[in-house]
Amino acid sequence: MMRERLLGLLEESDDRFVSGELLSQRLGVSRTAVWKQVRKLEDEGYTIEASRKLGYRLAGRPEQLTLTSLLTKLRTNTFGQRVKLLGAVDSTQNAAQRLAEEGAPEGTLVVAEQQLQGRGRMGRPWISPKGKGVWMSFILRPSIPLPFTPQLTLLAAVALCRSLRRLTGLDIGIKWPNDLLIDGKKISGILLESSAEEERLKYVVAGIGISLNLDASDYPPDMLAKAVSLKLAAGRPFDRSETIAEFLNEFEELYLLYGEEGFGPIRTLWEALSVSLDKPCVLTTPQGSVIEGSPVGLADTGELLVKREDGKVVHVFSAEMGLPEGREG
Amino acid sequence: MMRERLLGLLEESDDRFVSGELLSQRLGVSRTAVWKQVRKLEDEGYTIEASRKLGYRLAGRPEQLTLTSLLTKLRTNTFGQRVKLLGAVDSTQNAAQRLAEEGAPEGTLVVAEQQLQGRGRMGRPWISPKGKGVWMSFILRPSIPLPFTPQLTLLAAVALCRSLRRLTGLDIGIKWPNDLLIDGKKISGILLESSAEEERLKYVVAGIGISLNLDASDYPPDMLAKAVSLKLAAGRPFDRSETIAEFLNEFEELYLLYGEEGFGPIRTLWEALSVSLDKPCVLTTPQGSVIEGSPVGLADTGELLVKREDGKVVHVFSAEMGLPEGREG
Incomplete structure (x- = not known):
């Protein structure tokens, strides 16, 4: 496995540079083949500095999303306390929906490294490259009348906006009903799918996609006019576990408030963060x-x-x- | 097969009586065994007159529910134009839901002879004996906002009440939201299950159970205080194909009216048929x-x-x- 051997050589030399010449000799492949493999490691999330004179240097490893890293940061009682971590999945939304149908309790969370068929609103595809963002869905079983369901999508937008503002320090606003924007560019998607029997909600599956550490090359060319990642906007990457935990902590707090006081406080928070009000x-x-x-x-x-x-x-x-x-x- | 041989003997003698003695001899079983088999045929929907003196006489055959019998009575453009006729099924609601997930169009209808796990509201069991009632579910794909979903359940109740009143001549009323009653006793059940993406309905599956030709012995003993079949109430049986067609004709008419004029006319009709208004x-x-x-x-x-x-x-x-x-x- 050339990948493992290259990674081994880079890690052996700690944070010093290793020349392309030496790597090429030790691996028994061309310098072009070394360069191609370096690009692949970067795609996986490794940061590798390249210098024509000095060669390559391992400057950063991909952030690992583990159950421990997530659970130690959670302060919730319900949300995220049951987690299913997946590698590649068709869509976290489908996976969580299957769990909900099987009776999984409120708060059950599905997180994936990668979605192969990530879904946005109206069946639109959602770009979910491996390890570069938060691709997750969780189950709600609220005891509210069916007509109040749209309030939950606004609640989710408020929770996500508040937690990401705190995490990144960026000026993030809400476009109705639940898109989060930085300078008019979309950074995340929220999709609530609900199942009801008569006027009684059976469950809601909330899907959250956060374009956390996507690079410009991860987007189709014409999409960067409308979308941006938090890494591109802030100039630094963010930790996925911390992002998920910050969001779920905030969400649970607001969800409890909503249960106690109804939609009033959520509406006030939403309106304060909205970038859609009073504009034609x-x-x-x-x-x-x-x-x-x-x-x-x-x-x-x-x-x-x-x-x-x-x-x-x-x-x-x-x-x-x-x-x-x-x-x- | 004793069943087939007994049926053959009864049919041979047209509408004349055959003595129990003769049947017992020809079938080579006891007269008690003959009597037991006659009871089984009655359970299947055969009407067999029994006389101590004369013996048994075949007076009626079970009504057959066929695609032809149904389609010739339908005057709809959409509802019931695609039909799946099933023998025994867990629940028509589950079957129709699977079809809806696979993209089946509005109006697609599932009818079963028998439900093994018929579902009522809140997961309550629903008695669905073979051939004795209408057990069906159909798919709606209305273009209405999610909060309006409860209007559809009221629309279904109005359509069912009007079509059954016309069919039976009985004084049938609606108990909020969608139970149909004769003299305070329940004759049918309606269950609408919906699936939504955000504030947009993806589909609704409407389940209708009509206790058409159930006999008193089909009910658990304590249930007859609260429920009754149309056959028991009217003193005569009803044809399933005709009942389904009458309902779907009425439903489609009201559904189109609802699409054009909104909830107003449906509300007026519902209120006129309601037995719940102005009573503590x-x-x-x-x-x-x-x-x-x-x-x-x-x-x-x-x-x-x-x-x-x-x-x-x-x-x-x-x-x-x-x-x-x-x-x-």
């Missing part, structure tokens, strides 16, 4: 109707209140939010 | 709180409006409805 926008509903106006806040059950140009305030349950014509881009 | 009741919510008052109508999103004794009107999303203390029974 165009909303296109799944039924195809178009609403132009400025969002002014959230209604009691969680839908968006939009003030149209004629002054009338309408309730919007579900829509794609865009900018008015001429302001796109 | 006690409502126990899943959260355990108890509301005493009189239902006065439905709210816009479908929840029940209950006027408490202090005159205040509260919204009830989900609850078990019972009688005030001292009025039970």
Whole structure:
């Protein structure tokens, strides 16, 4: 295994440089083959400095996501206390849904190193490269009426926004209903899927994708205009265990508050973090109707209140939010 | 096969009586054994007249539920146009849910002769003996916001109540939210299970159980105080294909009306058929709180409006409805 032997040679020399010439001789392969293998290690999360004169130097190892590293940072009673750590999975959402159907309790968490078919809203694909982000789903069994379900997605957005702001120090805002943005670029995705019997929720599976340590090369070329990773935005990588724990700690606190006091406090927090309020926008509903106006806040059950140009305030349950014509881009 | 031979002998003699003595001789079994086999045929839906003097006479064959018998009676464009007829199934609800996950279109219908694990609300068992009732589930893919889902269960109750009233001529009323009653006794069950992504419904599976031709002996002894079949109430059996077609014709008509005009017309029809309005009741919510008052109508999103004794009107999303203390029974 050339990978293991190269890694061994780099680790032997601690943080000193090893020349490409020497590596090529010891491994019995061309210098180009050495360079290719170095690139592969970087893809795995190793940081390797390269110098034409000095050769290669191992400057950082990939952060490992382990059960211990996660559990020692959790201060929760419920969320994340049962964890399933997976290598590659079709989607954490599907895995958690299967667990929910089998009766797994509230708080059960599925985290994967990599998603092969990560799902976003409306079945859109979600880029989930190995080890570079937080790809997770967890189970909720809230005792709330079905019509209140949209409140949970707003709660999740508030918890994620608050925990990531604290972790990174970056100015992160919420675009309705639950996209997190830095300078207008998306850094995470939230997807709540629910199953109900009549007006009673059976379970909700909350999927969270955080573009934590993605490099520019991880994105399709045209996507960097709309998306960014926290590493690219902050100029430094972040620890996955710490990120997950920070989020779940915050989520559990808000979820308990929601259970005790209802949606009021969550609405206040959401509105404070929102970047969508009081700015003209165009909303296109799944039924195809178009609403132009400025969002002014959230209604009691969680839908968006939009003030149209004629002054009338309408309730919007579900829509794609865009900018008015001429302001796109 | 004694069953086939007995049936053959009865059919040979057309509608004349055959003596038990003769049957016993021809089949080479005791007269008690003949009588036992006659009982089994009756369980299958055969009508066999028995007379101590004359013997047995085949007076009716079980109604057969076939695709042709169903489709010729349907006037729908969508509902029931794709049908899966099953013999025995765990539950039609599970079968339809699997089809919905696989992408089956709106209107897809699953009908079973028998359910081995028929499910009612809250996971309660539902008695579904072979060939004696309508045990079916069908798929909806409505383009409505998630909070409106409870309206569909009320729509289903209205459609079922109207079609069964027309079919049977019986005075059938709706107990909130969707139980159908004759003289306070339950004749059917409706169970809507929904799957949503955020505030967007992915699909709804509507399960309908109609206690059509059950005999008193099909019920557990203590259940006849609370439940009754249409056959027992009307004194005659009903055809399953006709019942299903009548319901689906009515359902599709109301579903289209709902799509065009919203919940208004459905609410009016529901309120007109309700037996729950303006009568004192006690409502126990899943959260355990108890509301005493009189239902006065439905709210816009479908929840029940209950006027408490202090005159205040509260919204009830989900609850078990019972009688005030001292009025039970």
